[in-house]
Amino acid sequence: MITVALVGLGKMGLSHLAMIRPHPDVEVVGVCDATGYVLDILGRTTGVPTFSDYERMLDEAKPLAVIISTPSSLHAPMVRQALERDIHVFCEKPLFLNPEDGVALTALAAERGLVTQVGYHNKFVGTFQEVKRLLDIGAIGEVATIQAEAFGPVVLKPSGASWRSKRASGGGCLYDYAAHPLDLVTWYFGKPDAVGGSRLTSIFSAEIDDAVTSTLYYPGGRTAQLTTNWSDESQRKMTTRISLWGTGGHIYADRQEVQVFLRGTSAIPAGYRQGWTVKYTTELTENPWFYLRGEEYSHQLDTFVTRVAARQLDGPNTFASASVTDEVIAMIVADAERGPRTDAEVSQAAGVSLGMGRVAGHGRVGLVPRAVGMLRSAASRVAARRARRARR
Amino acid sequence: MTDRLATHTMDRLLFGDNQFFGVNHMSEEKARAQQMRFQDLDAIMSVLDAAYDNGVRTFMCTTHDRVAQICDVVRAHPERYAEMVFYPCMPYAHKYANAVTEDGFLGAIRKFLPDGGLVDAALRGTRSLAARDVEGLATLLVDAELTMFKGLSTPVVWMQNVVVDLLLGLGFEDAFRTFDEHVRTKHGSEPAYITMNLPRLLDALDRVGIDNPIVCSNINKIGFRMSGGVQGYLETLEKRPFRAVAMSVYASGAIPPREAIEWVCGLPNIESIVFGASSAGNIVSTRRLVDEFWRRDEGTR
Numbered sequence: 011m012i013t014v015a016l017v018g019l020g021k022m023g024l025s026h027l028a029m030i031r032p033h034p035d036v037e038v039v040g041v042c043d044a045t046g047y048v049l050d051i052l053g054r055t056t057g058v059p060t061f062s063d064y065e066r067m068l069d070e071a072k073p074l075a076v077i078i079s080t081p082s083s084l085h086a087p088m089v090r091q092a093l094e095r096d097i098h099v100f101c102e103k104p105l106f107l108n109p110e111d112g113v114a115l116t117a118l119a120a121e122r123g124l125v126t127q128v129g130y131h132n133k134f135v136g137t138f139q140e141v142k143r144l145l146d147i148g149a150i151g152e153v154a155t156i157q158a159e160a161f162g163p164v165v166l167k168p169s170g171a172s173w174r175s176k177r178a179s180g181g182g183c184l185y186d187y188a189a190h191p192l193d194l195v196t197w198y199f200g201k202p203d204a205v206g207g208s209r210l211t212s213i214f215s216a217e218i219d220d221a222v223t224s225t226l227y228y229p230g231g232r233t234a235q236l237t238t239n240w241s242d243e244s245q246r247k248m249t250t251r252i253s254l255w256g257t258g259g260h261i262y263a264d265r266q267e268v269q270v271f272l273r274g275t276s277a278i279p280a281g282y283r284q285g286w287t288v289k290y291t292t293e294l295t296e297n298p299w300f301y302l303r304g305e306e307y308s309h310q311l312d313t314f315v316t317r318v319a320a321r322q323l324d325g326p327n328t329f330a331s332a333s334v335t336d337e338v339i340a341m342i343v344a345d346a347e348r349g350p351r352t353d354a355e356v357s358q359a360a361g362v363s364l365g366m367g368r369v370a371g372h373g374r375v376g377l378v379p380r381a382v383g384m385l386r387s388a389a390s391r392v393a394a395r396r397a398r399r400a401r402r
Numbered sequence: 403m404t405d406r407l408a409t410h411t412m413d414r415l416l417f418g419d420n421q422f423f424g425v426n427h428m429s430e431e432k433a434r435a436q437q438m439r440f441q442d443l444d445a446i447m448s449v450l451d452a453a454y455d456n457g458v459r460t461f462m463c464t465t466h467d468r469v470a471q472i473c474d475v476v477r478a479h480p481e482r483y484a485e486m487v488f489y490p491c492m493p494y495a496h497k498y499a500n501a502v503t504e505d506g507f508l509g510a511i512r513k514f515l516p517d518g519g520l521v522d523a524a525l526r527g528t529r530s531l532a533a534r535d536v537e538g539l540a541t542l543l544v545d546a547e548l549t550m551f552k553g554l555s556t557p558v559v560w561m562q563n564v565v566v567d568l569l570l571g572l573g574f575e576d577a578f579r580t581f582d583e584h585v586r587t588k589h590g591s592e593p594a595y596i597t598m599n600l601p602r603l604l605d606a607l608d609r610v611g612i613d614n615p616i617v618c619s620n621i622n623k624i625g626f627r628m629s630g631g632v633q634g635y636l637e638t639l640e641k642r643p644f645r646a647v648a649m650s651v652y653a654s655g656a657i658p659p660r661e662a663i664e665w666v667c668g669l670p671n672i673e674s675i676v677f678g679a680s681s682a683g684n685i686v687s688t689r690r691l692v693d694e695f696w697r698r699d700e701g702t703r
Contacts, residue, residue, distance in 0.1 A: 028571025032602065051536055056573040246424050246433070264430050290428045292626050292656040301598035301629040302567050 012315050015040040015073035017064050017088060018080035019048045022102050022129070026077050029308050031058075032300045035315055040071035064088060068095050075125070075318045077311075078102060082180025086111040093118050098125040098318045100311070104189045105332040107180055109340050112333030119329055125321065127314045128332035130193045132250060134306035134313070136294025137268040138194060141252065141261055144270065144279065145198055151258030151276050156199070156226075156234035158191035162248035164240040168214045182218035184210055184339060188238040190250050193335040195226060195234045198254075201334045202226035202234070208345035213241045224342045236342075265304070266291045410557040410592050412460070412616070415692055416489065416647070416676040417453045417685075419463040422446050427627075428654035436680060443471050452682035454486060456689050462489040462560070462676050470550040477553055491560040491596060492547040540577065541584045548589060558616060559585045563596040570599060570606055579610045592616060596649070601630040601638045614643050618676065621648035623657050623665040639671050647674045660691060667695035 014036050016027050023043070031038050042061040043049045053060035061067035068076065068091060075098040078088050086106050092099050093115065105128050106112050119126045132138045144150065164186070195202075204227045210219035221239040228234070240248075251264045258276040262269045267290050274284035281287070298308030310327070317325050351359075420426065424437035440446050450461065450472065463469045469490075476483045548556065561581055569577045578595070585593040594616035597603040607615050621639075625632040627650065639646060651666045652659060666675060675692065679685045 024568065024572070028568050031573060032571055032599075052572070052574075055536075055576060058573070246437075249430055266427065267429050267431075290654070290656060292428060292624065292653050295626075297625060297627070297629050297631060299629065300567075300571060300602070301627060302571060303564060305627075 011035060011037050012075060012318055013037050013039045013071070013073045014075050014077060014315075015042070015067055015071050016077040016079065017042040017067070018078060018084075018102070019043040019045070019052065020079060023077075023079035025302060025307065026079055026100075026311065027058075029300055029302050030077065030311050030315075033311065033315060034299060035319065039073050040067045042067045065091055068092060068097060073097060075100065075314070079129075082107055082185060083178060085180075086115065089115050090118070093122060093124055096122055096124065098314075100127045100129070100314045101329075102129045103193070103332065103335075104180065104185050104339060105329060105336050107185075107336075109333065109337045112329065112336050116329040116333055120323070123321065123323065125314070125317045125323060125325075126329040127310070127317065127325065128327045128329065129310065130190065130197075130327050130332065130335070131304070131306040131310050132190055132194055132265070133197060133326045134309040135265045136291050136305075137263045137265060137289070138252070140268050140289060140294055141194075141254070141263045142198060144261060145254070147279060148276055149258065149270070149272065149279050149282070150254065150256030150261055152230075153199075153254050153256040154232055155255040156195060156232070157251075157253040158195050158234055158236050159251045159253075160187045160191050160238040160240075160248065161242040162187065162240050162245045163243045164248075165214050165220050166241055166243055168216065177218050182210070182215075183220050183238055183240045184222045184342065187240045187248070188222040188236060188342075189335060189339060191236060191238065191252060192338050193332070194250070194252050195236075196334045196338060197331070198252075199228055199232070199234070201337060202228050202341075205338065205341045205345045207350075208342045209350075210343070210346045213239075222342070224345065226338065265306075268294075412558065412645070412647070412674045413458070413487075414674055414696065415458050415689065416460045416462045416674050417450070417458045418649070418676045418678040419461070419466070419469070421678040421680045422449075423464070423466050423468065426654060427650070428656065439680065443468070443475070446472060447475055449680060449682070449685075453679070453685050454483065456682075456685050458685060458689065459485045460487045460489055462491065464494045464562070465490055465492050465547045465550065466494050473550050473554055487555045487557060488551055489558045489560060489594070490548060490551055490556055491562050492544065493562060493565065494547075537580050540580060541588070544581065544584055545588070556589070556591050558594050559589060559591045560594045560596055560618065563598055566595050566597045566603065567599055570597070570603055575606045575610050578607060578612060582612050594618065594647075598627050599629045601634050601642075604638065604642050604644055607644075614645060616645040616647065616673075618647035618649050620650040620653075621646070621666060621669070621672070622651050622653040623662060624653050626650060626653035626656065636669070639669055646672045647676055648672050649676045651675055651677065659687065663688070663691040664695050667692065 012035055014030055016023060016030070016038065019027070019041060027038070027041060030036050038058055040059045040061050041049070041052060042064050044062065046062070049060045049062065052058060059071060061071070076092045078085060078092070078099060078101040080088060082102070082104055085101055086108065089099055089101055099119070106115070116126070145153065206225050206227065208224035209222070211221040211223075212218065213220035220241045222236065224236045226234040226236065249264055251262070254261045259270065259272040267288055270282060270287045272278055272282060272284055272287070278284060295305050298305050298312060300308055302308065313326065421436050422440045424433040426433035426436065446468070453459075463472070473488070476486050548559070569575070582593045585591050595603060595607070596618045598620065600617065600619040603617060619635075620627040621635060622628070628635050630638070648666050652662045666672065677688055679688060
């Protein structure tokens with residue numbers, strides 16, 4: 011029996027609790043939250059042991075594993091406190107707001123031989139898994155262009171008082187929405203060399219972004235465009251989509267279907283044909299022991315429990331894997347802070363010639379001289395700005 | 403508890419509303435096309451009329467804002483819809499889920515209640531919520547959700563699967579009894595439950611003393627969203643006393659209609675099938691298949 015404790019009874023926490031409690035190999039030994047009334051009601055109605063102090067819960071309930079579903083800014087200290095007590099950790103996404111925590115805590119978990127997992131549930135969606143499988147066998151050849159998107163109706167007017175409306179606590183479309191398609195892109199292609207054209211746009215929110223756009227640059231001229239917007243009422247609920255164009259065909263996937271067009275220039279995988287093949291979640295998904303809101307949420311917890319039971323350190327969504335996504339998020343924040351260049355800035359810088367090396371991500375792309383000049387001048391401006399900052 | 407009221411007999415075919423509101427478990431693209439198609443109330447009403455005229459007169463629907471408009475039309479034409487029956491399913495979960503993300507739990511509840519005084523006090527921390535308060539809030543929410551059906555026939559009231567399965571998973575089983583009593587006594591309707599975890603829910607309802615409940619779950623040949631597996635469901639249908647309603651019998655289109663209906667109609671103890679359709683043609687063909695494989699007078703139950 012795996013003893014599990016849970017901290018953070020928001021939407022995700024309650025949903026995790028409802029799925030993990032019926033798991034045949036799990037005993038829930040404690041839940042913890044700062045909000046008295048939720049804890050109170052839960053304790054009285056379900057009989058689960060409740061704690062208002064996280065460290066006390068870890069010390070008294072002595073769980074083998076903990077599920078952390080608190081606001082993102084609290085992840086790092088809570089993860090550390092668990093790892094230092096040799097407790098395996100499942101943590102909600104995004105993992106850490108500061109990528110340095112990712113490095114330190116990934117190392118700490120490895121040192122102590124502890125299982126880590128992060129709640130990027132799309133890796134457990136049958137369609138997105140199928141995309142990974144198709145890419146790994148080269149079904150659409152060399153992928154040149156990727157489009158990663160997420161849309162949904164979260165913030166539709168100026169208001170909002172929860173932690174999600176504050177950037178410092180990990181709120182905003184970037185952390186909440188964009189993290190998902192970004193994690194798919196890093197799962198499929200790893201960390202990009204650079205990002206550009208990033209914009210964090212507030213639509214209705216005062217303090218945070220409601221839309222995020224960015225371009226991720228990969229070697230060989232491959233790019234991934236990120237477009238996310240959580241002020242989209244045309245969606246009934248959140249949708250995450252990925253589209254890929256390769257030398258051998260095209261793939262579109264969301265959580266319900268994967269549409270594949272194969273040109274027939276690469277080997278056709280079993281179950282596919284030249285031209286269009288569409289596969290649906292109904293044929294790609296297995297039933298979990300308990301269903302609440304999508305098989306993937308159940309399957310990710312089951313995988314965590316199985317890994318803890320076997321003390322299996324490798325697996326999907328380890329801290330190491332989620333840290334890559336954290337790093338890309340940090341790159342987008344930094345790029346958005348640098349901001350776009352105006353026409354005047356571009357022309358002013360066009361004449362400046364600095365001998366700098368190849369700009370990452372543009373290896374094989376034939377850039378016209380003017381474009382090269384623009385890139386160089388952009389890089390030189392960044393270098394100059396960094397130098398100014400360093401002097402301060 | 404069930405013998406306090408005369409038991410309502412459900413029709414063999416119930417008409418669902420997913421197709422009207424962009425819910426399609428197989429394809430976001432199809433869901434969007436349906437949303438566009440059913441943007442105008444007239445488009446919805448013409449399909450509902452086709453169902454009604456083909457003898458499918460029970461509308462099992464969410465408490466979506468658009469349903470309120472359907473209710474207005476039906477109320478305005480009592481002769482046209484003399485035998486129309488509504489089976490409301492509540493709550494319309496996305497409405498709450500999005501509100502929770504924006505305003506937190508209590509903020510979301512407050513939004514949907516006519517009088518938020520108690521919730522305000524709890525939010526300010528001037529008083530805590532007692533168990534009785536939680537029951538009170540829950541029953542107020544039920545009343546609020548049912549307001550749109552005022553003056554219409556609602557012999558069965560469903561608790562939606564996300565809420566049923568959340569309460570089931572958390573182990574908050576007394577909530578089922580609260581719902582059961584409130585729906586029976588205050589609204590004179592039969593309480594019913596939608597779930598994706600049929601065998602487990604029946605155990606929980608047993609524990610809180612709810613006998614012979616009406617329970618709706620996915621029942622289809624390929625086992626799509628049947629937690630407990632096809633075999634577990636078949637044993638449950640065979641052995642457990644409950645009134646089964648089958649949904650997702652086509653598994654969102656993954657099973658050809660004839661094969662799907664033949665399989666479901668061959669199972670024991672299914673009282674009704676809920677299905678969605680976007681055209682008169684599909685309604686008629688489902689009706690014909692059910693009539694062919696499931697003759698009421700044969701007493702398949």
